[in-house]
Every structure is written in structure tokens, then in C-alpha cells.
Amino acid sequence: MEDEKDQLSSLPDAILIEILSLLPMKSAATTSVLSHRWRHLWTGVTRVVIDARLESTAIIDHSLHKLTSRKLHMFVLNLNNFSDNPNPRASVSWFREVHSRNVENITFTVPRGGKCFYFIPSFLFNSQSLVTLNLHGLFRWPKFEDLRFHLPNLKKLVIDYLDDIPLWLEILIKFSSLLEYLDLVFHLDSYSDLSTSVVKIIPPNLKSLSISMEFYTPSLMLRTRVSIDAPKLANLRIDDCISIYCFLQNPTKLVKTCIDLKNNGDWSYCEEDEDEDEDMVDEENLGLLQKEYTHQMTKFVGGLSSVSNLKLKQEFHTNIFRHCSSANLPIFSNLSRLETECPMDLLFSLHCFPNLEHLVVCLWPQTLPTLDFSMEQSDWLQPDSIPDCLASKLKTIQLSGIQGTGDSLRVLAYILSHANVLEKLCIDFRRPNFIYEHKEAYVVWKECQFCRSLFKLPRRSSTCEVVVSGCYVTASGNTLQDGYLTCRMYVGK
Incomplete structure (x- = not known):
């Protein structure tokens, strides 16, 4: 014990500062009470993380003003739970402090709601x-004429919450020649003049792109057009049911893509008009607009043909498969995994994915009430030829939204009788929000009957496991007996 030394204090200042840089700013500053030597060590940190939950503007000002490091690797400021009276212009002085210290990575988070807009200074661009620049929340942006763009080393840009499409956005992206990661979230008012809005995304080194557009009252009359020219793009995510997208040249290095064309709000096609003639004109115009949208988005999705992992969510108005003929369906030669949520002609569409190995399909969203029993499998027809992926590639299939009708069994019979290498087939009954006059006992009986019929179907793959999940019945089995499946069935809530 007498020979024991303070190993931490024996370290040089440079290493101690590196250790303090791994702590939140408040924790690093409290080490100043340890000794005279530690009093000012925290001011040299190169990583500043401030969670302003219990802080005040004065404390943040003081902490940043005390910094002595000439190089900041990271500046993280979270004002989501700011307890002090907010001063929107205080952010300008904070950015000036970190900007003068050659900051490399900035993450600034402010509340989305409320009346306070924190200012983003023009010199930040x-x-x-x-x-990297990550901005989350509601900000007051500089005037376009005050901006001078020079971000030669910017590789990652995240702007979460834009209430319009600013003129400077396209220029910012254009002048960020090394940009590799771009994430944009828009919350737009459809009553704004967005009918001629065009967003061009053309960074030559972009590898990951994410765009989300939410409309308070979405309208087919107001569309934003987004043009993408990113030859190195590998990951793409789009969450937008209104805008029209296009590739100036199709990306050839796409690996993973998620396209969500579902509307999560209330559609507002056009304002009500007392004049019936004008209403008829509006309906005709809307029909033309919808036709153009479907045509353009079919071309856009077809441009994703090099992707290997695709998640595609659609609904009636945005379902490109319903508007395609066998002659113009896009072919995805590299696709090995597909997740899709839409009413679709499943067997017909499989011809688009010759090398598909894993398929996940939700035919109807689980949240919808079961109103249209007659529509459920009305488009499922036996194809003229066996899809290549079904004959030699498909290993796993997950189907949800199954009603358990005769059409369902015919489709499942076709799959089981032609899937040579299928290893697992999972079937999930659609779970209705309410069952109308159907008694619980009737639902149990119906599900049991469906399971018995399903497991009597012959199958091509001798190792295929079939798993069924219903509202009350669960069944599974992969044992072959006399050419048919045997199963175990459980009944219960």
C-alpha cells in the first residue's frame, strides 16, 4: 500500500485530455475540483457533448467560451428538454465558438414543436x-442571398425537419462534392405552392440517400419532383406517397432499397366545389395526374433493377404492379430478398424476380378492418409458366393477410407443388379489428378447416416446414407421410 501510486495522475496532460474528451461536458468539467493540476484540463477537450436538460444558456456559454482546443472532433448539443428560457439567437454564438475551433462533426437537436426557432448562421455552410452535420428540429435558416457554400470535406448531412423546400438545398448538395450520406426529412403544407418544386440530388460520391416527405393534407394536385443522379448510390430509402421521382441515370451499385409509397394521412384530392361541372373537370384532371404519377414511378422503381434487397410498400393509388402489363414489368435480376406490402397478383409478379430467395408479403395491412372479403385474392391467377425463382431459388416465404378462402388454398397449392428448394413457408391469417357477426367458435372452426386443407396439399420440397398462425389456431409441421405434410395444431387465444 505504501508503494502504491496514483497511476492516473502520472499520465501526461495530452492523454488525460483524451480521456476527458470521452465524457459528457458536465462530467469533464467537474474533474476541475480534484486538484490544482486538474483545474483547467477539461478546457482542452476535443469532444463536446452537452445535454441541456438541466443546463442554462449561461452555463452553455461559459463552457464553450472556456474551451482552449484548436481542433474539435465533435460537438453534440441536445436542447429537447431545455429547462432555461430559450434564446433562439444563442445558437449563433455557440456555432461561432465551435466553428472557430475547426469542428469536424456537429449534431444539434432542438424541439420540433413550440414557437421557438433556433437560428442557423450562414457561416456554418x-x-x-x-x-458531418446533423440538424434535428425546427430551425430558422439564413436568407438565401446571405449564403456562401464551401464545404469541401462534408461527407454526411442530416436535416430532420424542413417545412418547405428551400432554394439553397440543391446548391448545398451540389457544392458538397465529397458527400456520401444524405438524410432529408420534410414536413410540408400541401397548400403551399409546391406544384413546380424540383429537387435535384446530384452528388457524385453519394452512397446512402434517405428522403421522407410528410404532408399535413396530402393532395395529388401538388407534387414535388425529385431527380437523382448518384452513380455510386448503394442504399436508398424513400418515404413519400406524393412526389414523383426519377433517375437521370439508373444506379448500378444499389444493394439495399426501401420505398414506402403509402399514405399515412388523410387524402385531400381537391377542395369541394358546388359546381358539378367543375367537379367533373377536376376528376378528369386528377385521373390524368394519377396516370402520369403511376407511369413515372413505374419507371423509377424499374430503375432499381440492380438492387439485391428491396422493401416496397404500396397502396391502391401507388401500386405500380396493378398498372403494369407483362410486357413492361421491370426485371430485378440481382434481387435475392423482397419485402412488400400491397394487394398484388403474387404469382404473376414473381416473374420479375428470377433469382429471388427470400420473400415477405403482406397482402393487406393488419390494421385495416376486413371489409372486402371478395377482393382478397381476386387477382390471383395461375401464371402461364412457372416463375424461375419458384422453381429453383426461393428458400423462405412469409405471407400475411391470408383470409383462408379457396383462392388462398389454390395459390398455396401452386407454390408448394412447384417450389423445389423451399425450406420454410410461414402463413399469417389476417387479424381483423372486429369480426362482425362471426362467433369465436366459428373463427376457430374456420381456421382449423383451413389448416387441415393446407397440410393435405402435396409438396415438391421434402424438407419444407410450414407454419400457420391464425387468430386462435397455430399449426406447424415438416414431416412427410405418404407424400403429404403432417402437423401439430394448437388452439387458444
């Missing part, structure tokens, strides 16, 4: 050192 003129930085030689900035590598």
Missing part, C-alpha cells in the same frame, strides 16, 4: 473542416 462555409467550413473547411466540417465532415
